Amino acid sequence: MxxxxxxxxxxxxxxxxxxxxxxxxxxxxxxxxxxxxxxxxxxxxxxxxxxxxxxxxxxxxxxxxxxxxxxxxxxxxxxxxxxxxxxxxxxxxxxxxxxxxxxxxxxxxxxPRFGIVTQRDSELAKRYADKESVSLKALLDDTDFQVGMLPLMIQGTDNSRYPQLKSTLLARMNNGNIKEFSNSRNEMSVEYLDRGRVDYIIRQRITHYTELKIKKRPDQYRFYYLDEGMTYxxxxxxxxxxxxxxxxxxxxxxxxxxxxxxxxxxxxxxxxxxxxxxxxxxxxxxxxxxxxxxxxx
The missing domain is CATH 3.40.190.10 (Periplasmic binding protein-like II)
Known part of the structure; x- marks a missing residue:
């Protein structure tokens, strides 16, 4: 049919x-x-x-x-x-x-390797005015400058947010000059410096200058590479x-x-x-x- x-x-x-x-x-x-x-x-x-x-x-x-x-x-x-x-x-x-x-x-x-950021007119910047790189160990062991960072370890894991610096930081967590901050952005901001909460923060160069660009902030900061964790x-x-x-x-x-x-x-x-x-x-x-x-x- x-x-x-x-x-x-x-x-x-x-x-x-x-x-x-x-x-x-x-x-x-x-x-x-x-x-x-x-x-x-x-x-x-x-x-x-x-x-x-x-x-x-x-x-x-x-x-x-x-x-x-x-x-x-x-x-x-x-x-x-x-x-x-x-x-x-x-x-x-x-x-x-x-x-x-x-x-x-x-x-x-x-x-790349991590660095630190501080305000351009800070005591830290004045002390290391002629340097491009500084030692995190020396900052933590020999000074009272307070550092701000994300929580070193990712909760429930053995993974660190700062893998190249993990051993340096882990050995000094009880020094009294390390402050850990949690936030939804998964990064530190220069706002922690502007508000006087810490003297310097740990971050990568690309992240630092991106924040200044996106937020259209004047560059009133100094970025230093760290002598430790010089690996990619x-x-x-x-x-x-x-x-x-x-x-x-x-x-x-x-x-x-x-x-x-x-x-x-x-x-x-x-x-x-x-x-x-x-x-x-x-x-x-x-x-x-x-x-x-x-x-x-």
């Missing part, structure tokens, strides 16, 4: 729509976790979504069209629980965290230790090469424009394959 003309016309269209819908529904989901830390991710304001990891993550998502993607800001403690969902990834994480829960890609970047700690993408995670990490590794390295470096240097030392170390290590004993896991 012949089908009505109407069905002959409509049925193929319906089948195409169902096929397309089925394909969309079949896509596995990846939740990409971000955290509130500029200039890695910038949540709102004039520079929203212009952080260097905002851009790098957007590039990464485009390379995985076979998945349905979503992003979410999470705290470290929340992320600790989220890995168990099985479909969670982050595009940028220090090596060595959550070894029983996650898989890492090959490293593609690193974070590697970062990589990471996913839940599941079949999905294995597949994503395997593909991410296949994308590794000069194009990816250049993209990451260029996005980062938009926020750290004068840091030529970092740029040279990065290019030599990742692009020119030159060994460097100061690049560590």
């Amino acid at each position: 012949k089908r009505p003309v109407f069905l002959q016309l409509v049925l193929p269209i319906v089948l195409v729509i169902l096929s397309f819908s089925s394909g969309v529904m079949a896509k596995e989901k990846i939740l990409w976790v971000k955290w509130k830390l500029v200039p890695e991710y910038i949540e709102d304001g004039e520079f929203a979504n212009q952080g260097y990891l905002d851009k790098f993550l957007a590039d990464t998502i485009k390379r995985f069209p076979e998945y349905a993607h979503s992003t979410e800001f999470q705290s470290i403690s929340r992320l600790d629980r989220s890995w168990d969902s099985g479909n969670v990834c982050t595009v940028h994480l220090w090596l060595g965290y959550w070894p029983d829960k996650i898989l890492y890609s090959k490293p593609y970047g690193f974070t 700690k590697q970062v990589a993408a990471a996913c839940s230790n599941t079949k999905l995670g294995h597949t994503v990490i395997e593909k991410f590794n296949s994308l590794m090469g000069d194009e990816l390295f250049e993209a990451y470096l260029n996005y980062r240097q938009e926020w750290d424009t004068d840091n030529k030392v970092y740029e040279k170390v990065y290019r030599d290590y990742f692009i020119h394959n030159q060994p460097n004993p100061f690049v560590v896991e």
Whole structure:
């Protein structure tokens, strides 16, 4: 029996729509976790979504069209629980965290050494006026200057927010001149200096100058590198230790090469424009394959 003309016309269209819908529904989901830390991710304001990891993550998502993607800001403690969902990834994480829960890609970047920031007219700045680098050990052991920092250890883990400085700080936590502060931004701010709560804060150069740029603050501060922790700690993408995670990490590794390295470096240097030392170390290590004993896991 012949089908009505109407069905002959409509049925193929319906089948195409169902096929397309089925394909969309079949896509596995990846939740990409971000955290509130500029200039890695910038949540709102004039520079929203212009952080260097905002851009790098957007590039990464485009390379995985076979998945349905979503992003979410999470705290470290929340992320600790989220890995168990099985479909969670982050595009940028220090090596060595959550070894029983996650898989890492090959490293593609690193974070630089930490430094300190103090007000330009402070007693600390006057004492070290002719220095570009200072010793954290000496500051903690031989002076009464108060330092502000995030909690050294991530609660419930053996992981530190200051991995290169962990041993130096851990041995001196009872000195009486270390103050730990918790906040939702996961970073220290020059506001702690302006309000007189501490004499100096620990942070990275890129984070410090980004705060001044975003908040349009005058540069009335001195940044010093630290003599301790003179290493570059590697970062990589990471996913839940599941079949999905294995597949994503395997593909991410296949994308590794000069194009990816250049993209990451260029996005980062938009926020750290004068840091030529970092740029040279990065290019030599990742692009020119030159060994460097100061690049560590």
